Amino acid sequence: MATARPVRAGLSGPAAASRDPVESFVRRHRSRPLEALPWLIAIACYFAFPDYDALGAQIFATILFALSLDLVLGYAGIVTLGHAAFFGTGAYAAGLLAAHGWGEPLTGLCIAAIVAGLLGLATGALILRTTGLSLLMQTLVVSVMLYEAANKARPITGGDDGLQGMQVWPIFGRLPFDLFGRTAYWYCLAILFLGWLMARQIVHSAFGRSLVGMRENPARMHALGAPVGRRRLILYTIAAALAGIAGALIAQITQVVGLSSLGLDRSGAVLIMLIIGGVGRLYGAFIGVPLYMIAQDRFAELDPTEWYFWIGLLMVLVVLFARGGVLGLVQSRLRQ
Amino acid sequence: MAQILSAALSIGFHGLAFAMVLYLISVGLSVTMGLMGFVNLAHGVFAMAGGYVMTGLMSRLGLPFALALAIAVTGVALASVVFERLLYRRFYGGAELDQVLLTMGLIFISVAVAKHFFGSQAQAMQPPLALSGRIDLAGRDFPAYRGFLILCGAALVTALWLGLERTRFGAQIRAAVDNLRMAQSVGIDTSLLFTFAFALGSGLAALGGGLGADILAIDPNYALENLVYFLIVVAVGGLGSIRGPFLAALLLGIGDTAFKYLLPEFGAFFIYAIAMGILLWRPRGLFGRA
Amino acid sequence: MTSLLETSGLSKSFGALVVANGIDFRLEAGARHALIGPNGAGKTSFVNLVSGVLHPSAGSILLDGNDVTALPQAARVKRGLVRTFQISALFRNLSVIEHVTLAIAERTGVAGDLIRPAGRHRAVVEEAFAVLETLGLAEDALRPVSELPYGRQRLTEIAVALGLAPKVLLLDEPAAGVPAGESGVIIDVVERLPPDIAVLIIEHDMDLVFRLARRITVMVQGTVLAEGTPQDIAADPRVRQVYLGEHGPR
Numbered sequence: 001m002a003t004a005r006p007v008r009a010g011l012s013g014p015a016a017a018s019r020d021p022v023e024s025f026v027r028r029h030r031s032r033p034l035e036a037l038p039w040l041i042a043i044a045c046y047f048a049f050p051d052y053d054a055l056g057a058q059i060f061a062t063i064l065f066a067l068s069l070d071l072v073l074g075y076a077g078i079v080t081l082g083h084a085a086f087f088g089t090g091a092y093a094a095g096l097l098a099a100h101g102w103g104e105p106l107t108g109l110c111i112a113a114i115v116a117g118l119l120g121l122a123t124g125a126l127i128l129r130t131t132g133l134s135l136l137m138q139t140l141v142v143s144v145m146l147y148e149a150a151n152k153a154r155p156i157t158g159g160d161d162g163l164q165g166m167q168v169w170p171i172f173g174r175l176p177f178d179l180f181g182r183t184a185y186w187y188c189l190a191i192l193f194l195g196w197l198m199a200r201q202i203v204h205s206a207f208g209r210s211l212v213g214m215r216e217n218p219a220r221m222h223a224l225g226a227p228v229g230r231r232r233l234i235l236y237t238i239a240a241a242l243a244g245i246a247g248a249l250i251a252q253i254t255q256v257v258g259l260s261s262l263g264l265d266r267s268g269a270v271l272i273m274l275i276i277g278g279v280g281r282l283y284g285a286f287i288g289v290p291l292y293m294i295a296q297d298r299f300a301e302l303d304p305t306e307w308y309f310w311i312g313l314l315m316v317l318v319v320l321f322a323r324g325g326v327l328g329l330v331q332s333r334l335r336q
Numbered sequence: 337m338a339q340i341l342s343a344a345l346s347i348g349f350h351g352l353a354f355a356m357v358l359y360l361i362s363v364g365l366s367v368t369m370g371l372m373g374f375v376n377l378a379h380g381v382f383a384m385a386g387g388y389v390m391t392g393l394m395s396r397l398g399l400p401f402a403l404a405l406a407i408a409v410t411g412v413a414l415a416s417v418v419f420e421r422l423l424y425r426r427f428y429g430g431a432e433l434d435q436v437l438l439t440m441g442l443i444f445i446s447v448a449v450a451k452h453f454f455g456s457q458a459q460a461m462q463p464p465l466a467l468s469g470r471i472d473l474a475g476r477d478f479p480a481y482r483g484f485l486i487l488c489g490a491a492l493v494t495a496l497w498l499g500l501e502r503t504r505f506g507a508q509i510r511a512a513v514d515n516l517r518m519a520q521s522v523g524i525d526t527s528l529l530f531t532f533a534f535a536l537g538s539g540l541a542a543l544g545g546g547l548g549a550d551i552l553a554i555d556p557n558y559a560l561e562n563l564v565y566f567l568i569v570v571a572v573g574g575l576g577s578i579r580g581p582f583l584a585a586l587l588l589g590i591g592d593t594a595f596k597y598l599l600p601e602f603g604a605f606f607i608y609a610i611a612m613g614i615l616l617w618r619p620r621g622l623f624g625r626a
Numbered sequence: 627m628t629s630l631l632e633t634s635g636l637s638k639s640f641g642a643l644v645v646a647n648g649i650d651f652r653l654e655a656g657a658r659h660a661l662i663g664p665n666g667a668g669k670t671s672f673v674n675l676v677s678g679v680l681h682p683s684a685g686s687i688l689l690d691g692n693d694v695t696a697l698p699q700a701a702r703v704k705r706g707l708v709r710t711f712q713i714s715a716l717f718r719n720l721s722v723i724e725h726v727t728l729a730i731a732e733r734t735g736v737a738g739d740l741i742r743p744a745g746r747h748r749a750v751v752e753e754a755f756a757v758l759e760t761l762g763l764a765e766d767a768l769r770p771v772s773e774l775p776y777g778r779q780r781l782t783e784i785a786v787a788l789g790l791a792p793k794v795l796l797l798d799e800p801a802a803g804v805p806a807g808e809s810g811v812i813i814d815v816v817e818r819l820p821p822d823i824a825v826l827i828i829e830h831d832m833d834l835v836f837r838l839a840r841r842i843t844v845m846v847q848g849t850v851l852a853e854g855t856p857q858d859i860a861a862d863p864r865v866r867q868v869y870l871g872e873h874g875p876r
Contacts, residue, residue: 021723028743209727209731209737217715223703308447308448312440320438
């Protein structure tokens with residue numbers, strides 16, 4: 001059936017390539033100049049806002065967390081209220097290592113990724129068989145179980161006082177973590193960059209495209225012969241590992257781990273950040289997280305209760321009027 | 337031996353009271369989710385509102401218990417109709433994520449509003465004199481109010497079930513939960529049905545919130561704190577079912593009380609594990625449609 | 627002639643409701659077979675059973691001599707048993723060419739690749755484009771399917787099925803819901819399907835059936851009422867009775 005292609009014959013040269021549907025489809029994944037923007041901004045901010053390194057580092061780690069959620073939610077279409085389970089597991093893994101004598105940060109990250117990834121694999125294998133409310137509930141229950149376990153296992157985790165006594169060694173033996181957060185800033189930015197490369201690769205790969213199919217119409221994907229369950233599980237595991245790395249980053253740069261890293265609040269907050277930026281568009285995390293965290297930092301002087309009110313109101317308004325978040329609004333403007 | 341029996345009685349009694357409160361609050365949520373296909377995480381807000389209105393009327397206006405409760409229930413039910421008509425109904429049968437986000441936003445707003453008007457302290461609830469005091473069961477002392485809760489709960493549950501079986505309204509709800517399109521083609525005004533069902537569910541939640549103010553403390557974080565329990569009752573019981581959540585509430589209420597009494601070092605862990613196990617075994621819930 | 631697809635005693639009931647009652651059916655390579663019957667006869671249920679969406683209560687399904695009764699849908703697709711859907715089951719926001727590349731990627735095993743960008747698998751994209759060309763969809767390649775007229779969406783369904791290189795193709799009412807002006811294209815496409823594929827079409831439109839089919843099976847209430855050439859069926863009094871003279875070759 002693959003024979004001469006009359007539509008394309010007679011076209012040649014780079015100008016013709018943009019008219020050729022096959023060429024433009026093949027080139028979809030190529031980097032666009034605009035994609036360098038977040039990194040340039042991050043580098044610029046280091047020099048422009050020298051007193052905010054610590055906040056910046058936390059923002060980068062949280063972007064990684066939100067990015068991992070975007071893979072699960074935006075691309076695989078799995079609605080989860082318990083993604084913090086992996087974040088917190090990574091945080092406690094790295095924290096426990098550092099508190100018990102092994103403070104090397106990079107291996108700490110690796111181990112956190114492995115532990116969180118294994119948790120993702122184990123829970124995913126159990127719960128991803130269902131959909132809808134049952135799945136939502138199960139993600140919630142996993143997260144709440146871990147919270148309760150961490151809460152009650154005081155001798156190990158410090159319970160609601162948090163894990164104390166972390167000693168994180170300097171990176172490569174030479175770059176120490178200090179109160180100013182300079183090392184933390186570049187550390188988190190670098191790890192975020194690597195995580196982002198991975199996420200971008202997955203999203204543009206054939207695997208990633210098949211996930212989009214599964215999100216849009218799972219029944220059809222079965223009819224295409226796709227191993228839907230297996231693919232979703234692989235993605236869930238990878239996303240869990242990335243979330244674990246994000247948790248470990250926060251643990252290492254703040255040198256403390258609390259129960260809040262596992263709680264429903266954390267899962268809810270990262271979900272909000274992602275929605276504000278825009279789900280399923282890869283860059284939603286890069287917009288939503290800084291907006292939320294910088295606003296929260298400003299609001300910290302005000303009553304935290306007021307913060308709840310405005311965030312709640314924002315969510316209601318976003319769902320009603322700007323479902324695609326900031327990126328969605330930008331996209332619809334561009335279409336006009 | 338006597339000690340074991342005594343402990344069992346205590347667990348059973350307090351657990352049953354807890355179960356009644358959980359059921360009254362959650363049954364409306366089961367109907368909302370099963371009938372309208374709407375994941376209403378903010379359902380606990382109605383329970384909280386019922387609790388606040390009732391305790392507020394009692395403490396600030398000195399109204400008697402029963403009257404304050406009645407006003408709270410009708411007030412919340414009417415207010416819920418406004419929510420349903422203006423906001424919720426756009427999302428019926430829609431994307432789950434949208435519903436989750438919307439109702440989470442509403443919870444957050446409710447936390448802030450409650451804190452603003454009522455402060456962070458839990459609202460104290462004084463049961464009427466006739467119901468305070470203690471009763472004696474098999475040699476142990478129990479708060480009379482909890483006994484009242486159990487009896488009241490049992491009466492309400494019976495009324496609810498009879499209403500569902502015997503009235504036309506109940507028949508319509510059962511038909512619509514079973515097969516919405518069929519119900520519509522038979523001439524049932526599902527739009528009106530939804531509103532009534534929603535109001536009933538919210539009213540019951542307010543009732544549960546008010547009656548149960550002594551078990552589930554009325555504070556600004558109410559809807560968030562108790563969210564998991566309400567959802568467990570509904571998910572384990574089965575969406576759209578009226579009986580399923582009752583069994584789930586019994587399991588959760590008595591089980592939670594038992595575990596916290598016998599194994600306090602583990603807290604709610606085992607209850608969550610059991611709920612998880614049931615959901616893995618029966619994803620649609622114990623009485624849910626397969 | 628060995629049969630590519632064979633069902634023996636295929637049955638399915640939901641409690642008291644019997645949707646398939648001991649269906650024996652054969653499809654040879656190169657077949658052009660139509661399945662007709664009144665509404666509720668169980669035609670789509672039959673396709674669901676054969677494709678693996680429904681699990682039978684009894685009976686067996688053989689694909690190219692192998693028993694596939696216990697295999698899930700995806701496994702049957704991998705062995706060449708492909709179906710289309712009566713109501714278009716497409717990915718609303720994806721482009722036409724993306725639909726077919728997804729299918730081809732699954733077939734060739736490329737879809738499991740996490741690392742290389744999808745576009746790098748040129749052969750997949752080129753094959754997809756070629757399929758679109760044979761179906762006349764090439765100029766819509768990059769448009770999202772939701773923007774296409776319904777007739778062309780139905781064509782996309784067929785394009786996706788062809789991308790899976792089927793040995794047995796089950797077309798569930800390919801022209802259903804398509805405006806009269808657009809259905810001619812679909813009929814052409816079905817006529818021009820590769821001759822070695824075994825094709826089973828469910829259809830209500832008798833003109834289409836008598837034009838396309840070399841053999842017809844008539845189903846009523848989950849059982850096979852009659853089977854034969856179009857002339858046999860047109861002459862069969864039982865078939866006439868079932869249709870009460872509403873349809874028939876004109």
